[in-house]
């Protein structure tokens with residue numbers, strides 16, 4: 001019997017499985033895709049996705065952000081983006097931030113940004129795939145994909161259908177994090193996605209009076225975890241109230257960036 005490319009229908013081992021990669025819109029030219037992942041929620045993944053895009057855009061690259069966090073989309077807020085995406089007969093366009101970062105997020109497709117998205121996993125994953133296949137991204141040097149936390153439907157879909165050149169694993173300095181990071185790292189390894197490195201957020205707070213670094217969440221274990229998995233630590237970011245207020249004010253492009261130089265060098269070298 002000939003191969004029907006449905007591996008579920010046959011026990012044979014015919015070598016490489018068929019690629020599940022999806023082609024972007026014919027008018028999109030996306031050079032590199034970087035996923036920002038975390039094993040658990042709330043570690044500042046969207047913040048760091050946005051700051052990396054701002055940093056690379058400041059270096060003269062044209063960046064895009066695909067907000068794959070469908071049920072908790074927070075990218076538009078940090079850039080002060082509201083309203084809905086524009087469309088022509090050719091298709092739907094992303095929305096540009098004030099410095100020209102192109103953004104697509106479910107919040108920019110809803111009539112009311114505070115309406116919840118109550119969809120089953122496969123529908124959510126389908127929407128993310130459409131952000132890739134149906135949006136006219138035009139020329140993008142670096143596309144950052146803000147993933148929902150964990151290892152569910154969406155990360156799986158993104159890893160299978162987008163040509164991800166590398167991921168950045170976000171973490172915070174808590175005991176549980178070692179196990180959580182390991183899960184995210186193992187998923188990427190199983191799917192043959194290169195890991196660019198780990199970024200720890202909320203590493204410390206700088207005392208405004210004496211400049212002392214205070215480890216609010218306890219001592220960091222990120223160096224040990226990174227060593228265990230043979231990964232680079234790309235940054236240890238402080239909790240910075242100025243960043244939180246800039247995010248709330250939609251002014252992330254105006255902030256003084258924390259040191260993301262190692263991460264930016266890795267991304268630029270892709």
Ligand SMILES: Nc1ncnc2c1ncn2[C@@H]1O[C@H](COP(=O)(O)OP(=O)(O)OP(=O)(O)O)[C@@H](O)[C@H]1O
Pocket residue numbers: 038040041042043044045046047048069072074148149201202237238239240241243244247248
């Ligand atoms: N280093 C930081 N200093 C100050 N505030 C921060 C920092 N990092 C993130 N925040 C704030 O913490 C909140 C959570 O961050 P963010 O939305 O980026 O997390 P997340 O990991 O993407 O969350 P989720 O898992 O829900 O998608 C936001 O209000 C953000 O502005």
